[in-house]
Amino acid sequence: MNLQDALASQGETISALLDRLLPPVEGPRGRVVEAMRYSALSGGKRLRPFLVRESARLFDVPEERALRAGAAIEMIHCYSLIHDDLPAMDDSDLRRGRPTAHVAYDEATAILAGDGLLTEAFTVLGDPQTHDSAAVRIELVRHLAAAAGAAGMVGGQMIDMSPARAHLDLAGISHLQSLKTGALILFSCEAGAILAQAPDTARKALVGYAQDLGLAFQIADDILDAESTPEALGKPTGQDASLGKATFVGQLGIDGARVKAVSLAASAAQRLDLFGQKADLLKEAAAFVVSRQS
């Protein structure tokens, strides 16, 4: 199966699973569940669950277990998008080609929908139905909480909102990326190894892959923000420049950024050599991440 087909079919599988895992819209609390569903079932590349599934496949972990962990991670990703888009944060109106949650609903509902998705992710990981041992489930919880918390996404978003953000140098931007988007991408790849209780060498190879991939992903994002259109991207473009944020493109130039992204993608792929052909889709994903148009 090629990468495009794999991503497309996996996207549908994850959406169907999220639809099953999220609570039904009913009763007086229905509005917040509706907003959670609106945001979590709005498409997107579903890259993170894909990384979980493919990293788990390296160790022959049954797909069903990987999918549930992937769904939990996607909930965390969607929560972070809702909160990042809020008026007090990036104040974005458009996401995945649709009005953001606080526009489609209202600010209070959007804040609560984010809180709800963040919490629901832990419900999913805690559920005994995953057939994972308690030891595996609690390790997933611990790593997911670390990736999402003040030492990960929350800390990254704080830096992204800080006055110092405008003047970050290359090391500062890279650090920001490693927290804001890198930590969850890293955990997505590590999750496969955790599910399999894989040996350290394999786990380290995946960590190296994820770090290169995450950085390449962010550089590609900066390039798209500078060069693409809202129509192609499904969200506003040119935001970093208009907000005066330092970016990889600003630091390296557009050509320099492109060279860096491609070289990181190649390095990411190389780190998976020890897994042989089983890692082909993950290697393709690294190339895709820097060549994507949206």
Next chain:
Amino acid sequence: MNLQDALASQGETISALLDRLLPPVEGPRGRVVEAMRYSALSGGKRLRPFLVRESARLFDVPEERALRAGAAIEMIHCYSLIHDDLPAMDDSDLRRGRPTAHVAYDEATAILAGDGLLTEAFTVLGDPQTHDSAAVRIELVRHLAAAAGAAGMVGGQMIDMSPARAHLDLAGISHLQSLKTGALILFSCEAGAILAQAPDTARKALVGYAQDLGLAFQIADDILDAESTPEALGKPTGQDASLGKATFVGQLGIDGARVKAVSLAASAAQRLDLFGQKADLLKEAAAFVVSRQS
């Protein structure tokens, strides 16, 4: 030890533990950690950790384990206060006698501090240092996520923000309370039984106690909101009436509400008879909850 001394000494212990568990204020993400600490270390009754510790003591669970679970629950409680106080929600300026987080910092930082505390709670429960088995830790995670999520606090806050809120009848207000504040109080009491892997009869007795206590607590809150002053309470009063919210006081009258709260406190205490003298502090706590002045 009497209840007041027990609450005071336990409050200090929990604050010291939260201080140890929360990340240090450092680096460019420092501001969000500062806001997390500002809100989590601002005092408060620490009733929920007290309920964990006392319910755990019924089964001779080592105090250290109960304290960690209690700290995680207190983080969730503090996160919910930060988000409930936001301009888009209750728009409150005062909490525990100090400016709320979005006033002391800013809205973005307050949203992130709430997200950070919510996430950190799961880091604490996931930590192998608790000496709890993986099975116990994952059960705590699962129950805490359920209490905090759309079927618990998030759902309750959604109802509290809904247009239907003004016209709730007694059953509706009770349902709202069971989600918004009841679920976490219930989990606080159940946590002791989970830590001990206690038998069903004991667990059910604690659940009954917690349900009565939670409802009594909320009715007492409504009475204080109607009768107390911001100085005594450390937060604005008369809010329910000015926002046109249906309350227990509105439904039952002030005397009716008082009678109901006292009778629930008595019922709560009775449910713990099977534990003998070991439950004395929990019984006193039920009486305290309805007689407190703040």
